[in-house]
Amino acid sequence: MPDLLQIGGATDEMTARVSEKFTIHKASDHADLSAWLADNGDKITHVQTNGHDGVKPDVMAALTNLKMISCYGVGYDNIDANEAVRRGIMVTHTPNVLNEEVATTAVLLMLACYRELLRDDAWVRSGAWEAKGNSPLTRSADDQTIGILGMGRIGQAIAAKLAPWNPTILYHTRSEKDVPYQYVGDLTEMAIKSDVLIVITPGGPSTHHLVNADVMNALGPKGTLINVARGTVIDETAMIAALSEGRLGWAGLDVFEHEPKVPQALRDLPNTTLLPHVGSATHETRAAMGKLTVDNLLSHLNDGTVISPVPECQ
Numbered sequence: 001m002p003d004l005l006q007i008g009g010a011t012d013e014m015t016a017r018v019s020e021k022f023t024i025h026k027a028s029d030h031a032d033l034s035a036w037l038a039d040n041g042d043k044i045t046h047v048q049t050n051g052h053d054g055v056k057p058d059v060m061a062a063l064t065n066l067k068m069i070s071c072y073g074v075g076y077d078n079i080d081a082n083e084a085v086r087r088g089i090m091v092t093h094t095p096n097v098l099n100e101e102v103a104t105t106a107v108l109l110m111l112a113c114y115r116e117l118l119r120d121d122a123w124v125r126s127g128a129w130e131a132k133g134n135s136p137l138t139r140s141a142d143d144q145t146i147g148i149l150g151m152g153r154i155g156q157a158i159a160a161k162l163a164p165w166n167p168t169i170l171y172h173t174r175s176e177k178d179v180p181y182q183y184v185g186d187l188t189e190m191a192i193k194s195d196v197l198i199v200i201t202p203g204g205p206s207t208h209h210l211v212n213a214d215v216m217n218a219l220g221p222k223g224t225l226i227n228v229a230r231g232t233v234i235d236e237t238a239m240i241a242a243l244s245e246g247r248l249g250w251a252g253l254d255v256f257e258h259e260p261k262v263p264q265a266l267r268d269l270p271n272t273t274l275l276p277h278v279g280s281a282t283h284e285t286r287a288a289m290g291k292l293t294v295d296n297l298l299s300h301l302n303d304g305t306v307i308s309p310v311p312e313c314q
């Protein structure tokens, strides 16, 4: 059977299906992965990884006969797809099957910020309700102007899922899309006009720190910043300063610049709602992602075709 390197976790179902056709080698079984790769790297033809771990450049270089990388996630900023193309390696990912779940996470974070969900939960649990009376009033999430940075598969799902709150939706991308929302060619201008800025672009160099201090100042003290994309898209140090100094109102974050490390200063801020990168993390959606990840591997093994190649490999 061909040899597959499994980087990061996989569900039992994924592993069961993959093990019928491949000999699985788990990267986590090797304390000194470089040494193991030096002896075994040439026999690996397939890699299964995820958006967090990707494939590090030294690992990719050591896999001299690699033919395919299947990513358990849609974001592949930790895989050098251009290098893969140069070497004739196919890269696949899991678009579409997670759109609705990640959109739900974005809406969840926005509503948690507006209605102070965590503060009021603590109000009940701590006994403050009995001791001090009602908690302070919150803000209504209805009728807001919401700027979406990134209007691809998930951005469009977020826009659709927000409809019951009757928003005015603006969006910013590099190229205008055929969607029923207002395009704004300048991100800072969109932030000035928005009550909420939702970030849902890919990560990587082209979006690094796109949301900088100027954008956050433009969003302003009554503004809410939501990030379900990648931590690298926001200048995290500038965001902590803006939230601490009251130049930015609230932040709801699923992703962080150096996750799983989250700066203590950010953890201490009361005007934030923080999630541990769980945008797609439900049983149902992870099952669908896992199925597509394995379907891509088995299809490639069977006849060299794949279902969902990354754009660079199409």
Ligand code: NAP
Residues within 6 Å of the ligand: 074, 075, 076, 095, 096, 098, 102, 149, 150, 151, 152, 153, 154, 155, 172, 173, 174, 175, 176, 200, 201, 202, 203, 206, 207, 210, 228, 229, 230, 254, 255, 277, 278, 279, 280
């Ligand atoms: P997609 O369909 O490729 O959409 C990406 C959007 O971002 C496009 O509208 C694109 O438009 C825009 N964009 C790209 N580069 C940009 C730039 N430099 N400036 C402004 N806009 C830019 O991707 P998707 O399926 O919606 O997924 C988006 C990302 O969400 C993934 O890559 C991943 O990082 C993240 N994600 C996170 C989670 C989570 O658990 N939190 C789960 C799934 C996905 P233009 O090309 O016209 O600019």
Ligand code: 8YV
Residues within 6 Å of the ligand: 050, 051, 052, 072, 073, 074, 075, 076, 098, 277, 279, 280
């Ligand atoms: C996953 C994601 O958490 O799909 C993505 O881009 O960020 C998430 O769905 C990640 O890929 C790990 O599987």
